[in-house]
């Protein structure tokens with residue numbers, strides 16, 4: 138039954154493609170997003186559909202390399218490749234694409250992407266502990282609101298924003314409940330299933346329905362019979378974002394007999410503890426606070442990520458940590474040093490992997506993961 | 516319990532059979548077929564020890580060819596096998612530097628061969644046996660001729676880390692009439708530097724053992740000691756460390 142429910146999530150992408158096409162025919166607008174910093178609430182409040190855009194597959198990278206340098210993060214190349222080859226239907230249907238100045242690669246790629254689609258780039262500050270940064274980010278949210286109003290020809294009211302805040306808060310809560318199921322031993326959901334659910338969610342055009350499905354999944358797992366404790370190593374994955382198409386490390390780890398019980402990355406737990414505060418009177422300020430707290434490696438310093446990892450290791454009873462850096466992602470690559478220290482201080486094996494979307498290094502990834510798992514053999 | 520450990524490397528396949536306190540070992544070139552090489556090792560080991568195949572309880576296999584070998588009761592990574600092998604030979608060792616045909620690794624070990632941490636280079640030929648192989652060919656030598664003799668005090672430092680560029684660099688050095696001895700010393704230093712950097716990044720704790728096929732090369736050993744600033748131990752059976760670890764695990768010792 139769990140399998141079937143997860144399968145339902147796997148088909149979200151396809152089903153929503155049709156829905157989005159129909160919605161567009163009736164005049165609804167679609168806004169494409171790439172990153173967890175994008176304040177989706179404003180898009181919802183504008184009555185448009187926010188959709189996650191593709192960037193997790195090797196397929197369009199060769200085409201992207203006709204324009205972009207080879208030695209660039211595969212996520213950036215894949216995102217651009219899908220756009221330039223017009224093979225991501227969600228990009229195709231997007232009326233506007235939103236980007237952020239997270240890392241240098243993305244920032245400069247978005248400039249080139251403007252030739253294909255209107256891209257609105259938000260200036261994300263890289264310090265999250267100064268007033269000036271916060272003020273800038275509030276301004277950037279207001280600027281995005283204006284752009285959405287102009288581009289989509291709507292008026293965004295505070296009331297609509299608060300409604301959207303509530304929807305996204307509930308969605309995060311529901312998704313967190315699913316991830317938290319894996320605190321149990323044995324973990325009821327495999328890493329691949331978890332990824333399927335979390336990643337597919339971003340393609341949904343109907344948030345209300347998605348929240349119901351997420352809650353349904355939690356309920357279903359709650360009904361399952363508890364099985365006996367499982368001695369397989371429990372692995373936590375952190376680092377760069379992973380989606381279906383770039384899930385090779387999760388797959389290899391589970392093929393080698395371990396459980397990927399938790400993911401700290403963007404498709405995982407990174408933002409799930411962050412809820413927009415609804416007590417204030419300016420929804421833009423409330424949103425700015427939430428989004429600036431996201432522990433991405435493009436922030437400096439990024440101490441909340443280390444705290445989050447620290448508590449996740451305990452909460453999910455983790456035996457070993459894999460930190461995945463996509464090739465040429467400097468921020469995650471350098472931050473690996475700090476992450477390694479945190480993990481080793483807790484006495485756990487820490488494996489830092491650098492890879493791309495190709496399959497050329499499967500064997501060498503495998504030997505490293507295997508050796509790490511041998512270190513925790515119970 | 517009688518156990519066999521086999522290490523199917525990119526260049527050579529090594530095997531050890533353990534029967535109580537008796538051991539036999541054998542080595543063959545891996546060639547094109549890891550499977551044939553593994554089989555040849557089993558035949559030789561049984562021959563040498565006079566033990567029948569049925570008497571062997573477990574065959575544990577390690578090395579890059581381990582997955583291709585169906586007779587394995589279990590496959591184990593080189594990392595764990597090296598740690599186990601060294602624990603038997605030199606229980607005081609805390610850092611293992613292994614340079615094989617196509618990769619190099621640094622392993623930090625605790626007591627009883629427990630792996631504490633490891634780093635591995637298998638993406639690039641620099642700092643591996645492959646690098647020396649290519650350079651030996653460019654010098655018109657066999658790789659076994661490198662690192663046998665006392666080297667001159669003055670080495671010609673090779674600046675390129677990349678195998679392709681280093682090759683043209685030494686061809687240039689030869690053309691300008693430099694002597695081979697100095698070039699060889701420079702090559703050894705280059706390998707030592709590369710691997711020492713990986714070791715330092717992880718943290719070196721004494722004692723240090725040097726294993727793998729390249730460990731028989733005295734020039735690399737010297738260069739490595741210079742770069743990491745301490746003595747390294749090379750066992751007379753340094754190439755067999757992985758196979759020994761696998762055999763010990765297979766015979767549950």
Ligand code: SF4
Pocket residue numbers: 171172173174239240377378403431433434435
């Ligand atoms: S890792 Fe950072 S930049 Fe990349 S998607 Fe996540 S939040 Fe955005």
Ligand code: SF4
Pocket residue numbers: 210211212213239240241242243377378435463465466467468469
């Ligand atoms: S993985 Fe790193 S380099 Fe790639 S887009 Fe995200 S932050 Fe930028």
